[in-house]
Amino acid sequence: MNVVDRRWSVRLGATAGLLVTLVALLLAPATPASAHAVLVSSSPVASAVVPEAPAEVVLTFSESVRKVTGKIRVIAPDGSRADRGEPTFEGAVVTVPVDRAGPRGTYLVSYRVISADSHPVSGAFTYSVGAPSPPPTDSGSDSRANPVVDTGVKVAKYLGYVGLLLVSGAALVLAALWPQRLARRGPARVLWAGAGLLAAATVAELWLQVPYTAGGGPFDVTGAGFGEVLGSTYGTAHLVRLGLLAAAAFLLRPLTRGPVGRSDGIILAVLGAAALLTWPLSGHAAASPAPAVSVLVDAVHLGGMAVWLGGLVMLGGFLLRRADERELGAILPIWSRWAALAVAALLLAGTVQALIEVGGLAALLDTTYGRLLLAKIVLFALVVGVAAYSRALVRRRTAAGRPTPVRRAVWVELAITAVVLGVSATLVQTTPARVAAADVAGAPGGYFSTTLSSPIYSLQVELDPAERGNNSLHLYAYTKDNRPQPVAEWKATAALPSAGIEPIEIPLLPLTDNHATGEVSFPAAGEWQLRLTVRTSDIDQATVTATVSIK
Template sequence: MTGMSAALRRRFARFNAAAGLLVTIVALLLAPASPASAHAVLSSSSPAASTVVPSAPAEVVLTFSEPVRKVPDKIRVIAPDGSRADRGEPTFANSVVNIPVDTSAGNGTYLVTYRVISADSHPVSGAFTYSVGAASAPPVDTGNDSRADPVVSTAIKVAKFVGYAGLLLVVGPALVLALLWPRRLSRRGPARLAWTGLGLVALATIAVTLLQVPYTNGGGPFDITGEGLSLTLGSAFGAAHLVRLGLLAAAVFLLRPLLAGSVGRADLVILGVLAGAALLTWPLAGHPAASPAPAVSVVVDAVHLGSMAVWLGGLVMLAVFLLPRADERELGAILPIWSRWAALAVSALLLAGVVQALIEVATPAALVSTQYGRLVLAKIGLFAAVIAVAAYSRYLVRKRIAASRPAPVRRAILAELAITAIVLGVSAVLVQTPPARTASADVAALDGGSFSTRVNSSLYSLEIEVTPAERGNNSVHFYAYTLDNRPQPVVEWKATVALPSAGIEPIDVPLLPLTPNHATGEITLPAAGEWEMRVTARTTEIDQATVTATVPIR
């Protein structure tokens, strides 16, 4: 009777797991297709930026370099008197956005601001002006901040780090308990660790999905609206996260007997399929799905993530449970097998990482000229340190020192885990950073590179962007923040650039305020060299401060 009950429980668990897998497959089939390309760039507009047209257009047309999705109430046309000139909802047709405009708003300069979602789930924002009849003082859009809230951006990175940590905490115990765990040892500790890991993955998945709403809207962490959530869940990004939650729910039914030590071979196969499908949801919700070779990038990223989970999860099991509890005979049997597994996982991790970097970085120069490239270099450096420590651990295993004296191996493993915790943090930032290939595409579209820096005064912190950082016509953007990193409204902007080495005296930069903390301008820098930029921002009627920055122009 007991055997019959156990068999029925196994069949019931398989049925529920299969049902969960079927539901997620259907969800994938019904999910909207996500186009494969780089970060969206505004290719053209009608009317064109900075032009004067004789009569008011009935609509403004934006054309992007790839299909984009809308963000509620984040595409606006501001009339010369500061009122809203856009009428009704803009229409999206692949890469073209049509904005109906009131033709009776009068002559003068109009401001167009936009915020849309590109194929890799990141928001893209910008602004430009056009004039009807004759130019006038440009208006200001006070309700459309073009930057994501820094609290939201940081929270997403933290949530993704928690998700990665949870993944290795569930994979490590499941793998070791299924194939390497000594029968005499209690399974309670590893089982608790696995359930904790599963809970962390689920919690991180829900948190990232909810935070995607204010991240795309440009709001604070609690600015989650029903419309915004509906748009997020209806995207490929949202579908991937819902599928992950469904796969986690299906895996629960098979993970329970595995952790208890009563799982069958068929259950392990189904659980492996569920795990593989779940791994694919990470790249399907990020940069790999929008790469030039999406099929390759998605598979490679899943292999990269799975290898990381096997390696680090196994190290956690060794450091926390096996080395302190197993005897010399058990360690003598376990450690050589684990050493081979770790070598395979590290090899797959390294190979997948190289392929991934080649696709996402695109050019050697982008390794040092983009934030994404520099993060990749940091990850490579940390990974090299981990490999060195892992090689030492493998040496101890080969010399059969580990079984008789596990303390040195445990110290080496703890060092590996400490370094790889930093690697996971870098990875969490990396997946929120536009790929270097995206920066390269933007640079190609603008025929030049870009320069950005952040300088501080006693009143505010100022982010300065110059694009392209080459001789010729240049765009400058200034973003003012309080010293605790919140948007700082600016009453008046003034900026000059000079090149003393070439005898060029300070040149005024004409500035257009786009939002209370953001101004932009166009200027021609005629010579290469180290240009001196001085920016004065007046934050109240009496408070102002000036900052300086050196801008290298090629």
């Protein structure tokens, strides 16, 4: 095959890969970008006591969510299933039909859904019909992540990053910096190893996403579950990545044999830039408050990392060992400028990314995501310091004659950045700090609810918002067999002994025979002591106490 025919076959293969990518994009579901979903409200409200059984349970999340088949359940007080039929999903609202003929007592609602950034969101809460009872258990709704799957997802993402930087570094150096006199066999092996690693990691991520979202072990993968993953934005982004990698392979092969033409180089650069976008489109960035900005800066961040670290691998593994003094004198200043641009892009994109995903200083210090980000910043500062040292060697023009100091600095950079990649792989699997710091749950933040028992009644106590300032107190009295208990007289006091605050009487207003409410103002934070007295007849009376943490 002559040179012209070979170039046409290369471009035909690249075009075929692009067509596969375009088909995957056209078949992708149109889902709106949204944040890492959390449950913001429910009906009935968590821990509420309702007089009659509801016909449905409504879950409202912070953003749109997707279904995980069979993972939304309502368990009756006797342990039986109370949900009837499939729940309906309308954006952020999930409606679960419930059997109204169920027994009185406490019901358990457990859920597991998928947020827009591909992460599972699970949890549970209770509500009571008529009166509280011992809550049931649901053996079929274990929301804990399988440790093998959880670790496997992080490892696959890490290997994907490694594959990306190997492909990027080898392709960049072979296209622009590789001396013509040197054989390309070694860098070619690195390039194909990186491409194979990237493809395998992408397939592994698709496979593991099934048990990761639905729960289960690494081999608990069904056709239906795999179909749901492939039909999601996450699956589409990974399929597009594989298609772009296949298209790029047709252009990478001639690059391993010699220089390629300008047009082929431009096509390869476009394919690489498009592939970079598949990472943020399948993660937190696409679900941030500013998705367009987040996707762009995340792709720039990833691209800067790939150019910098991939170039370091090629520099330390090949060029500093094989190139002569004259060649290094020409190569190292160019590489130094590239590295400086890549680091600048990393810093700028990382700063914007952190501002979006963290949102504030408290979230940076008080969340797992924030602490991981701080660790990444410290490691990055160390590696930038080492990089600055090696760049100084290049500027003094000592590297060409004595490349050993530069080679050592390069390997130190790579050792530290290997840890940075591990932190990054964990970071993308962690709830963003802006979400974790919000502390959103099924009930308002600080909401206090408990059930107190006495020899003659049980008392449901609800305090909202359990913070300094004005609070609403609700009391519900029940008999020992969970029937509404008529109350003749209510009394309540609040005290803070640690601050010397004596008992403050709380005026109570009876709303029904067994329900009373009142307003109380807590002037200071601390462990407040509630003392509640309920008289059920002329002679029957009992007092119960509760400790409430007021923030």
